[in-house]
Amino acid sequence: MKTEALEVLKNRRAIRKYKPEQITDEELNAVLEAGTYAPTGVGTQGVQIIAVQTPEYLSRVKALNAKILGREGDPYYGAPTVVLVLETEECRTHTYDGSAVCTNMLNAAYAVGLGSCWIHRCKEMFETEEGKELLREWGLPENLKGVASMALGYPDCEHPQAKPRREGYAIKV
Numbered sequence: 001m002k003t004e005a006l007e008v009l010k011n012r013r014a015i016r017k018y019k020p021e022q023i024t025d026e027e028l029n030a031v032l033e034a035g036t037y038a039p040t041g042v043g044t045q046g047v048q049i050i051a052v053q054t055p056e057y058l059s060r061v062k063a064l065n066a067k068i069l070g071r072e073g074d075p076y077y078g079a080p081t082v083v084l085v086l087e088t089e090e091c092r093t094h095t096y097d098g099s100a101v102c103t104n105m106l107n108a109a110y111a112v113g114l115g116s117c118w119i120h121r122c123k124e125m126f127e128t129e130e131g132k133e134l135l136r137e138w139g140l141p142e143n144l145k146g147v148a149s150m151a152l153g154y155p156d157c158e159h160p161q162a163k164p165r166r167e168g169y170a171i172k173v
């Protein structure tokens, strides 16, 4: 049994407070690469991963997510890096592909000592004109659909404890 991998999968938690210090390129690359090795329907690899670190884009992405949430503040909890996961709807499995990619990256983040948190509303973000404008500026097709996004950075909190797992979560038949 590869216990190290299983420990990572069990111990990763959603981190909701980050240090302002930026992560290293090596750490970011390890997380992004893990995303690219996630399973995708028919192996299409149609997912587009976007790592956002420049102050201008970081604040525009965070503001867009906050606007959809309808709340002031940073929905990414001060994380210095935001990773967006999108895919064209032409891939019939786009929601599943993007979710698998995001999950790989969350686990990889924990494996390299980073904190991460899946942040919702990526779909709605890229349905807006502001979202489409970002895609244009990044030289990406406007028909990309948001699937998931994540906060990434060094945790600035105690590592959270997992809640007990629900009885009957997994059954054998």
Ligand SMILES: Cc1cc2nc3c(=O)[nH]c(=O)nc-3n(C[C@H](O)[C@H](O)[C@H](O)COP(=O)(O)O)c2cc1C
Pocket (backbone or CB within 6 Å): 012, 013, 014, 015, 016, 117, 118, 119, 120, 121, 160, 162
């Ligand atoms: C689809 C999805 C959307 C999520 N959206 C948010 C979010 O917008 N904000 C947030 O703080 N956490 C979000 N989370 C994180 C969950 O709240 C978190 O994974 C859950 O509470 C379990 O905690 P754990 O990840 O530490 O096990 C999301 C998770 C998933 C899978």
